[in-house]
Amino acid sequence: MASGMDKSAEPAMAQESAFQRFLRATELDTRLLGMVGALVLIWIGFHLAGIWRTGNGIFLSPRNLWILLVQTSSIAVMTTGMVMIIVMRHIDLSVGSLLGVIAVIMGYAQVYVLGPWLGVGHPAIWILTVLIGLGAGALLGAFHGYLIAYAGIPSFIVTLGGLIVWRGAAWAVIRGETVAPMDERFELLGGGPFYASIGATASWVLGLIVCVLIVLAIRSGRQSRQKFNFPLRPIWAENFLGAVGCLLTLGTVLLVNSYYFPPKLANDYAEANNIPIPEGGLMIPHGFAIPVLIAAAAGIIMTFVAVRTRFGRYIYAIGGNPEAAELAGINTRRITLLMFSIMGILAAVSACISSARLNAASNALGQFDELYVIAATVIGGTSLAGGVGTIYGAILGALVMQSLQSGMTLLNFDSAFKDMAVGSVLVFAVWLDQLYRRRSN
């Protein structure tokens, strides 16, 4: 049976161009390639524009790219959930306000409750704070989910209400004041202080572990398909995918390890740890920033949930055909409630990153984030009609948005023009996507 299938597939293949054959063999998503291409173009464009304007291109410097990754983290975390919400034919407009209210709850908890109770600087403070934040996110999200799934109120309305209510609640919790500073360990979650990254050695170890996992995943996928005699990807395609995955991973490690501590900080660090300062100054690489690792973990976990669990499968099925999902015996209400609760948890994770990075919690934190999250998700190829969307696409979309903003900042654009450009890019990206979909159908 398998051989019969292969034979019939041959004649069609002969008519394809080399590039089409390559795409078919590697099963790469052309949309993904397009997005990566767009991102690379944006990066090179800003770099060249920088050289032209100032004679000194800094966009593609390790420092700028490292900061770019940190700045993207908070939005990227929330896009991983927003993809699934939109796939399910819902929307969540409240994530920015949720982020704000959870941030002030966590700020209030550390400064006014946990600090005085346990003593400022107690090692349990950050853990308790994070747990309080995640708990609050889960509860508020579940509350939204309950209103949507069981009370039958459209998600647009529930979360539009939430957008207003939780922003007000954020003000009410701390009466408009800014709570600062955060606990020292909590602060590390934001990547703000220079010690909030894991250093060169740990970054290399992490990179190598990821490479091993990539190779193992490709091999086990191939073996299980072999066991059932399914058509396989050609060996060269498997090798190619593995090599690209490993090179990208190690390249990223090299990048984050090429951004060194500023000389003053490096010297302070050396003095504090009794390290002799060599000729030409001490070079201490940053390695991966903690918020970037958090965002990567969120992306991996949510991708796993989306493609490898029943819950994820049901979310896509509900998005494809809600009635069919119901008739297949799926408890769509429970899934909806759960998904909004997960979205709340992700907003709490972003609240940790944002407030830790700012080293303060204020009721304005996360304002307009919902719009950036939705825009990034849509630029990343998620269809507002539901059923279609990938988490890696949304994370790439977040990176595109942040790249545009950072790039224009480096070129000294007025913030009014930045907003106009970002908004236009959103519309343009969706138009391109429409063209692509029409052609591919």
Place this chain on the structure above:
Amino acid sequence: MTTSMTAHTSSTIQAFSDGRKPLAEMRDISIAFGGIKSVDHASLELYEGEVVALLGHNGAGKSTLIKILSGAYQRDNGEIFINGEKATIDNPRDAKRYGIETIYQTLALADNVDAAANLFLGREIRTKWGTLDDVAMEAAAREVMGRLNPNFRRFKEPVKKLSGGQRQSVAIARAIHFNANILIMDEPTAALGPQETQQVADLTLQLKKQGIGIFLISHDIHDVFDLADRVAVMKNGRIVGTARVGDVTKDEVLGMIILGKCPPGAIPGPGALAS
């Protein structure tokens, strides 16, 4: 009304049972939507290895009655017995537990996922870690689709990219893969060409031979006479009558559908025109 109802039920059971116990029996089922009685005190039973065709105009209540059996709608009134025992069917999961599988007129496929995902929707095979076992599901999908539609090999594509016939075969595969006792087919050939229609007819007879009871909802009266053992006709939510296919002519059945007139060969139901 109630007495005439009971009389109808017992009389049809005597008339068609040949001493067998019905596989499924719907007794005195009613459901209303916003004051409109879509199904009004309908009773119907199905025996092992029997094809019962349900006929009637659009809006006569056929699909609604059958959706009550498949758990998609909750009845306001009446009882369902499966293998002679009272059954609780409040949702599609309950129905599947009783071995009732349904091929819906709309096919009820999730268009954005592939054939295997649709085949196992709600009943996924999982690995020992609780994750989806996509390879095992694809293997099962290849096996069952190989029987139904040997030329089918687009297992990696979302079902919206498939042809009408291919989509239909995915919906049929889903209904027969899980060892149904009772199969409900709502307009199974509406989207199909002549050749594929013949395939579905062959499959229906083959399943019947295996002892599966089949409810067939159809517009095509010729189809019905070829496949069904019995016909039941509905009009305005009520059963006009039920008859063995050999006891009535096509014209008489048309008279039941259009006028609600019950011929001498049929057993009248509560919807029959008083004559």
